[in-house]
Amino acid sequence: xxxxxxxxxxxxxxxxxxxxxxxxxxxxxxxxxxxxxxxxxxxxxxxxxxxxxxxxxxxxxxxxxxxxxxxxxxxxxxxxxxxxxxxxxxxxxxxxxxxxxxxxxxxxxxxxxxxxxxxxxxxxxxxxxxxxxxxxxxxxxxxxxxxxxxxxxxxxxxxxxxxxxxxxxxxxxxxxxxxxxxxxxxxxxxxxxxxxxxxxxxxxxxxxxxxxxxxxxxxxxxxxxxxxxxxxxxxxxxxxxxxxxxxxxxxxxxxxxxxxxxxxxxxxxxxxxxxxxxxxxxxxxxxxxxxxxxxxxxxxxxxxxxxxxxxxxxxxxxxxxxxxxxxxxxxxxxxxxxxxxxxxxxxxxxxxxxxxxxxxxxxxxxxxxxxxxxxxxxxxxxxxxxxxxxxxxxxxxxxxxxxxxxxxxxxxxxxxxxxxxxxxxxxxx
Numbered sequence: 001x002x003x004x005x006x007x008x009x010x011x012x013x014x015x016x017x018x019x020x021x022x023x024x025x026x027x028x029x030x031x032x033x034x035x036x037x038x039x040x041x042x043x044x045x046x047x048x049x050x051x052x053x054x055x056x057x058x059x060x061x062x063x064x065x066x067x068x069x070x071x072x073x074x075x076x077x078x079x080x081x082x083x084x085x086x087x088x089x090x091x092x093x094x095x096x097x098x099x100x101x102x103x104x105x106x107x108x109x110x111x112x113x114x115x116x117x118x119x120x121x122x123x124x125x126x127x128x129x130x131x132x133x134x135x136x137x138x139x140x141x142x143x144x145x146x147x148x149x150x151x152x153x154x155x156x157x158x159x160x161x162x163x164x165x166x167x168x169x170x171x172x173x174x175x176x177x178x179x180x181x182x183x184x185x186x187x188x189x190x191x192x193x194x195x196x197x198x199x200x201x202x203x204x205x206x207x208x209x210x211x212x213x214x215x216x217x218x219x220x221x222x223x224x225x226x227x228x229x230x231x232x233x234x235x236x237x238x239x240x241x242x243x244x245x246x247x248x249x250x251x252x253x254x255x256x257x258x259x260x261x262x263x264x265x266x267x268x269x270x271x272x273x274x275x276x277x278x279x280x281x282x283x284x285x286x287x288x289x290x291x292x293x294x295x296x297x298x299x300x301x302x303x304x305x306x307x308x309x310x311x312x313x314x315x316x317x318x319x320x321x322x323x324x325x326x327x328x329x330x331x332x333x334x335x336x337x338x339x340x341x342x343x344x345x346x347x348x349x350x351x352x353x354x355x356x357x358x359x360x361x362x363x364x365x366x367x368x369x370x371x372x373x374x375x376x377x378x379x380x381x382x383x384x385x386x387x388x389x390x391x392x393x394x395x396x397x398x399x400x401x402x403x404x405x406x407x408x409x410x411x412x413x414x415x416x417x418x419x420x421x422x423x424x425x426x427x428x429x
Contacts, residue, residue, distance in 0.1 A: 021145065021153075024153065024154045024157055024158060025157070025268065025271060026269065028158050028161050029161075029264065029265075031162055031164065031165040032165075032261070032264075033261065033262075033265065035165060035168060035182070036258065036261045036262070037331040037332065038169070038172070039051070039179075040258060040331075040332055040333060040336060042172055043178060043179055045250070045251040045254040046249075046254070047178055047250075048179065048250075048254040049245070049249070049250025049252075049253040049254040049257070050118070050120065050179050051179040051180075051183070052241060052254065052257040053118065053119055053241065053245055053253060054119065054120060054183060056238040057113070057124060057127055057238075058127050058130065058131060059238055060231075060234050060238050061102050061106070061128055061131045062134075062234065063227070063230035063231045063233070063234045064098055064101065064102050064227070064231060065095060065098050065131045065132055066095070066098075066131070066134075066138060067094075067095075067098050067223050067224075067230070068091045068092075068094035068095050068098065068223055069091060069095075069135065069138055069139060069142070069223075072088070072091060072143075076142075076146040078286065083215075085204065085205050086205075086215045087219065088143070088204060089202075089205035090215045090216055090219060092135070092136060092139060092201055092205070094216065094219060095132065095135040099128060099135075102128040102131070103129075106127070107125065110124050110125065117242050117246060118250060123180070123183060126183075130186060130187050130190060133187075133191055133194045134190050136194050136197040136198050136201055137156065137160065137190060137194055137197045139197065139201050140196075140197040140200050140201060141153065143201070144156060145279070146279065156193065156197070159193065160190065160193055163185075163189045163192075164182070164185045164186050164189050167185035167188065168181050168182045168185040171184060225373055227373075228373040228376065228377060230376075232373070232377050232379070232380040233376050233380075235380050237403075239380075239384055239387060240256070240383075240399040240400075240403055241253050241256065241257065243384075243387045243388070243391060244256055244391065244396065244399055248391070248395065248396070252395070252396050254336075255335075255338050255339050255342070256339070256396050256399055256400070258328075258332055258336050258339040258342075258343075259324075259338070259339035259341070259342030259343035259346060259396075260342065260343070260346055262324045262327055262328065262331075263320070263324065263342075263343045263344075263346035263347045263349075263350060264350075265320045265323070265324075265347075266316060266317055266320040266346075266347045266351065267350045269313075269316045269320070269354075270313055270316070270350060270351075270353060270354030270357060271357070273309060273312070273313070273354065274354075274357040274358075277309065277357070278364070281302070281361040281362065281365070282361055282364065282365050284302060285302075285365045299422065306358050306359060309358045310354075310355055310358060313354035313355060313358070314351065316354075317347055317348065317350070317351035317354075320347050321344045321347045321348075324340065324343040324344055325344065328340040328343065338396055341397055342396055342397060342399075342400045345397065345401060345403075345404050346400050348404055349400075349403050349404035349408070350407070352404075352407045352408045352410070352411045353407050353410070353411070355411050356407075356410055356411040356414055359415060359418050360414055360418070362418050362421060363414070363417065363418060363421060366421050371414075371417040372417075375410060375413045375414050375417070376410065378409075378413065379410045380406075382405075382406055383403070386401070386402035386405055386406065387399060389402075390402050
């Protein structure tokens with residue numbers, strides 16, 4: 001009966017959270033979407049392709065530099081208030097060595113990236129700095145989400161993308177920066193926001209427990225097994241663009257990225273659900289589990305919620321697929337027609353990614369993140385193989401088929417580990 005009461009309370013109490021966080025997350029994705037037709041019409045295909053390549057490298061650096069942030073959401077609900085303050089401060093400190101490592105790697109391999117993928121060397125060396133600046137901004141967003149301060153959460157989530165959108169338009173129309181306009185806008189906005197974020201994080205932290213070894217150990221115990229997963233995930237999400245750049249050139253990357261940007265409508269919808277869903281699942285498990293032993297009644301209720309969430313993901317995929325078919329003709333220049341097919345294939349892939357995000361918080365809660373790393377490593381290797389097989393045979397669409405195949409495998413393999421975890425942590429009748 002106690003479990004049923006808890007379930008009822010969470011069901012009612014989290015509907016508002018779902019609605020607010022999901023709405024803000026969807027709104028946050030509007031600005032990059034609005035930039036797409038502007039950039040594709042204002043820039044040459046090769047210029048837009050270069051911007052996509054540099055953003056791909058930024059996405060590859062983020063998992064490494066942001067590594068220490070991985071446990072914030074979970075530990076907010078698991079730790080006592082004072083212990084979390086120490087965890088928060090040490091999370092910020094731990095980002096520094098990962099940043100230095102990223103700088104070292106980028107400097108060593110800069111010429112290789114320029115020669116193989118046609119990357120811009122100057123921006124390659126700046127991207128780790130941009131990524132490091134964003135660490136404190138991401139901490140602030142997670143903190144306000146956990147505290148349910150949705151006004152501030154929206155300000156720090158939406159604000160940077162809104163300002164980046166505005167400044168990019170100004171630079172694009174009033175300077176000769178071209179494709180670099182967006183990167184300059186991102187760097188400037190992130191720098192300004194970081195000043196406020198540093199003050200907020202320091203105010204919320206316990207600075208007296210400087211480099212607390214127990215806290216550092218706890219952080220690394222959670223995040224280090226997850227690091228291969230996040231790095232490999234970033235690599236296999238970006239490898240398609242990098243391999244396309246090497247095989248077919250920046251113009252092919254531009255077409256593929258346009259279809260991807262439209263398909264990201266689906267990614268945004270499932271990611272918006274995930275932002276609200278993950279805290280709910282973790283909090284639900286923490287309240288309905290006794291020493292990590294899950295009650296069968298609670299599990300049954302949770303499965304119903306998960307299958308309902310999957311149903312909404314399928315409906316969203318159908319809606320977005322139909323929309324993309326018409327949006328390509330409306331938004332993009334004629335030379336981007338192939339983006340129509342690319343986008344629909346990727347939407348199906350993002351549907352499976354949505355399923356994955358619905359179920360994977362179970363592994364986070366039970367600290368089985370090493371299982372995610374195993375899955376992602378396998379999928380990453382297969383993604384490289386699939387891209388090398390499919391791109392020469394099917395061109396740009398081959399990269400989409402590779403991504404779809406890997407996202408399905410990621411969901412299927414992860415689900416296998418989740419079922420094993422639930423079975424081993426279920427209270428025996």
